[in-house]
Amino acid sequence: MSPKRATSLKDVAEAAGVSVTTVSRLLNGSLELPSETKLRIEKAIRDLKYEPNPHARRLSRGRSDTIGLVVPDIANPFFATLVSAVEEEADKRGLALSLYATLNRPGREISYVTALGRNHVDGLLFITNHPDNGELASLINQTGKVVIVDEDVPDAVVPKLFSDNDHGGYLAGRHLADHGHRRVIYAGGPREMISTRRRSQGLERALKERGEPFQVIRYEGSYTVEFGREAARRFLDESMPATAIFASSDEIAIGLIEVLRAQGVSIPDEVSVVGFDDVGPLHLFAPPLTAIRQPVRALGERALALLLETNWQEPESLASEELLPVEIVVRNSVAPPSKS
Amino acid sequence: MSPKRATSLKDVAEAAGVSVTTVSRLLNGSLELPSETKLRIEKAIRDLKYEPNPHARRLSRGRSDTIGLVVPDIANPFFATLVSAVEEEADKRGLALSLYATLNRPGREISYVTALGRNHVDGLLFITNHPDNGELASLINQTGKVVIVDEDVPDAVVPKLFSDNDHGGYLAGRHLADHGHRRVIYAGGPREMISTRRRSQGLERALKERGEPFQVIRYEGSYTVEFGREAARRFLDESMPATAIFASSDEIAIGLIEVLRAQGVSIPDEVSVVGFDDVGPLHLFAPPLTAIRQPVRALGERALALLLETNWQEPESLASEELLPVEIVVRNSVAPPSKS
Known part of the structure; x- marks a missing residue:
């Protein structure tokens, strides 16, 4: 594919009359060879100006790299x-x-x-x-x-x-508060994890600073599509107890939206959703999903x-x-x- | 989290008065220990009914597992x-x-x-x-x-x-042909790869068996979002030379749809799209994407x-x-x- 191919291990092996594995083992220092063979390979390396891939070597200073x-x-x-x-x-x-x-x-x-x-x-x-x-x-x-x-x-x-999880939760909360939301579901991972603790704290701080009554309802599970589906079913079973959901990972958001959509719940008309991660193709979703982007x-x-x-x-x-x-x-x- | 925690390496280490690393190294067979220490650890393992994790062991029959x-x-x-x-x-x-x-x-x-x-x-x-x-x-x-x-x-x-790439291409082609498409873009990976060869062959076979004139235009690049964007730009630059696009990976489909949508091209009203892989959340896209699902x-x-x-x-x-x-x-x- 490349216009001028670099010298390969194979070229060296052919020039020295040995196998590719033998050359690479020599370069790795994992093989004892007859000194004549070794010299022949080393000559082929010099003649062909072969640059060994640094990943295949162990440095002599004893590091594994x-x-x-x-x-x-x-x-x-x-x-x-x-x-x-x-x-x-x-x-x-x-x-x-x-x-x-x-x-x-x-x-x-x-x-x-x-x-x-x-x-x-x-x-x-x-x-x-x-x-x-x-x-x-x-x-x-x-x-x-x-x-x-x-x-x-x-x-x-x-x-x-x-990641600055607390600030991520805060940004989600501020965006929701700006739109008038005061009752928000936090759908996230296990309570013991700092990601959950900090993101939900940030969310609460943003809602609190409005100086009006607010409520954060925590749905805690795992960072999976399956938990997103569960969260949506619980939200529907509880007759939609909030006007917005902060889904604390792409995976949770995917499961959540899937079930809400299948049940005919319109986003954002009936419930607003903010995601977290923004690694997947959220911009292609219907509707495109607002999310906190992790670096x-x-x-x-x-x-x-x-x-x-x-x-x-x-x-x-x-x-x-x-x-x-x-x-x-x-x-x-x-x-x-x-x-x- | 679990109601009754299994005995851990740490429990064994504490009972034997050694570090966790020492126990695990003994189990791995990678550490020579004074026999008194070894006996103490083995006693703790027996007393606590510790079941060593099989992944941490090398079997004596010489396999690395x-x-x-x-x-x-x-x-x-x-x-x-x-x-x-x-x-x-x-x-x-x-x-x-x-x-x-x-x-x-x-x-x-x-x-x-x-x-x-x-x-x-x-x-x-x-x-x-x-x-x-x-x-x-x-x-x-x-x-x-x-x-x-x-x-x-x-x-x-x-x-x-x-995967049965040829049949995947055929299924895409048949679905497009059933809807009346005769001019189709194949947007896929490098020509040398069997995935590209077989998928585009299958696509052609499906169109051919209708017994009507047809055309498959190949856009060949890599299985990436970036190539999907390129393919969309080329499709627009060439004034939409086909009525349907078979995007040969989720990544290609994502880049393609992103650019088509940004340019205001409506899917499927102006161009039909079939994807390949169906690993990502294609069902949440606008519109939900028809795709060949890889096993x-x-x-x-x-x-x-x-x-x-x-x-x-x-x-x-x-x-x-x-x-x-x-x-x-x-x-x-x-x-x-x-x-x-």
């Missing part, structure tokens, strides 16, 4: 996009990425963090999406060189990087930078928390409450 | 969902999954396959999304125990698992089964190709061509 990344639910586009951002950033920095999807199950998280520790990665980015009973925090504290991203593991004493690519890039730039010898630099800014993307899913 | 999975573009929900299906299936079978996202770049694919070979995974599921110059095939043939999924690496002699979860499950069930000693069982069925999900993005 590999970063580990543990994510809960890779099928969720928010996490998938975050992983992609970390991969891009790792590639720019000449690092490989070992990726583990845990299905958000504690046992699988534990075994993967343990395995990554064993495989001598240079460091670990860790994302969970469920409350911790202390086991994870303990394992993380012992593993060292871990950055926690997106959702907290409260007892872990390592650098942490989150998902920036989260991935900054997480890797934190891992590489933290001074891990200084205990006081470990217990840090950094927030990245969010914004509201206004589309057409919020209107004044209906008078009916 | 880890499967490798190489995917091109993890931010694409099709691949993310496929990864999630493989992870679920691996979990059911007590296997861990080492996951590598290659950004669809040949150099990164090569280095990851090489690294996975070095790390002694039990086998590898490999997904690429670009044409191969022979280097990948050669590496795959030397690595052994590789199953190729979703998109071909033509010279690799290993089991292959694809993405079944692909993930079957790929793992193929890896585990293939008799790798029998050369004739290696060169196999298996197709999984696709279906059409009819929504509201196809209508008869406008008369204007």
Whole structure:
């Protein structure tokens, strides 16, 4: 496809009369070869000006040049996009990425963090999406060189990087309040998670500062399409107890809108909806969904930078928390409450 | 959260007076301990009836109980969902999954396959999304125990698992032909890829069997939102040379619809659109998008089964190709061509 192809591993292998695997194993330092063979390969590398891919090498200074990344639910586009951002950033920095999807199950998280520790990665980015009973925090504290991203593991004493969830909730609340909403459903993840706590706090603060009576009703579940459907059914069963719903993830919003639409509830005429994440194609929805946009690519890039730039010898630099800014993307899913 | 918590690694560690890491390293067989310490930990495991997580163990029969999975573009929900299906299936079978996202770049694919070979995974599921110059095939043939999924690496002699792309194209074509369309744009990936070749062949076959003049115009690019935008701009620049567009991935459809909508082109009144993948929330789009649904979860499950069930000693069982069925999900993005 490219007009002038770079010298490949295969070219080197052919010139040296060995297999591609032999060349790559030599470059990885994982194979002892007869010195004659070694010299022949090295000559082919020089002659062909082959530049070995930095990811396939282990640096002699003893670093693996590999970063580990543990994510809960890779099928969720928010996490998938975050992983992609970390991969891009790792590639720019000449690092490989070992990726583990845990299905958000504690046992699988534990075994993967343990395995990554064993495989001598240079460091670990860790994302969970469920409350911790202390086991994870303990394992993380012992593993060292871990950055926690997106959702907290409260007892872990390592650098942490989150979206500004409180401000996200506030932006959603202010937008709804501006349109006259005073009774709002917060449909979000488990109560123990900081994402839920902070987003719902921000929502309440925005409604409160109007100085009028208001009510936030919490529907707490998980960050899934299925929970979005449940939330919609509950909302209908309870005869629509609010004029607006703040759906705290794309997945929740998708399930919610699906059921509301199937039941003939018009958005925003009968109920307004604000989403959170803005990773999926919300702009193509009917109606286009107003949402808080997470800085998902920036989260991935900054997480890797934190891992590489933290001074891990200084205990006081470990217990840090950094927030990245969010914004509201206004589309057409919020209107004044209906008078009916 | 659970009513009765299972015994954890931490409980064992506390009972034995050692760290969690020490216990897990013992279970992994990666740590030599004083026999007194070892006995103490083993006693704690027995006393507490701790069941070690199978993913953290290496079986004594020398298998790593880890499967490798190489995917091109993890931010694409099709691949993310496929990864999630493989992870679920691996979990059911007590296997861990080492996951590598290659950004669809040949150099990164090569280095990851090489690294996975070095790390002694039990086998590898490999997904690429670009044409191969022979280097990948050669590496795959030397690595052994590789199953190729979703998109071909033509010279690799290993089991292959694809969606029935030809039939998918046929179903799209038949649906369009049923509505009276005879001039159709195929907007898809690179011409060299079997997905593009087979889907456009199926599309042509369906139009051809009507026995009337027809035309398929190919817009070939990549399976990305950006290419979908390009395809829409080209379609408009060429004064809408067809009455329908077959967008060969969710990502392409998203970019395409985004631009058509921004330019005020009405779907399906001015142009009909059929998508492919049906992984994203196409049912919430305006209008809900008719699409060919890929069996993405079944692909993930079957790929793992193929890896585990293939008799790798029998050369004739290696060169196999298996197709999984696709279906059409009819929504509201196809209508008869406008008369204007």
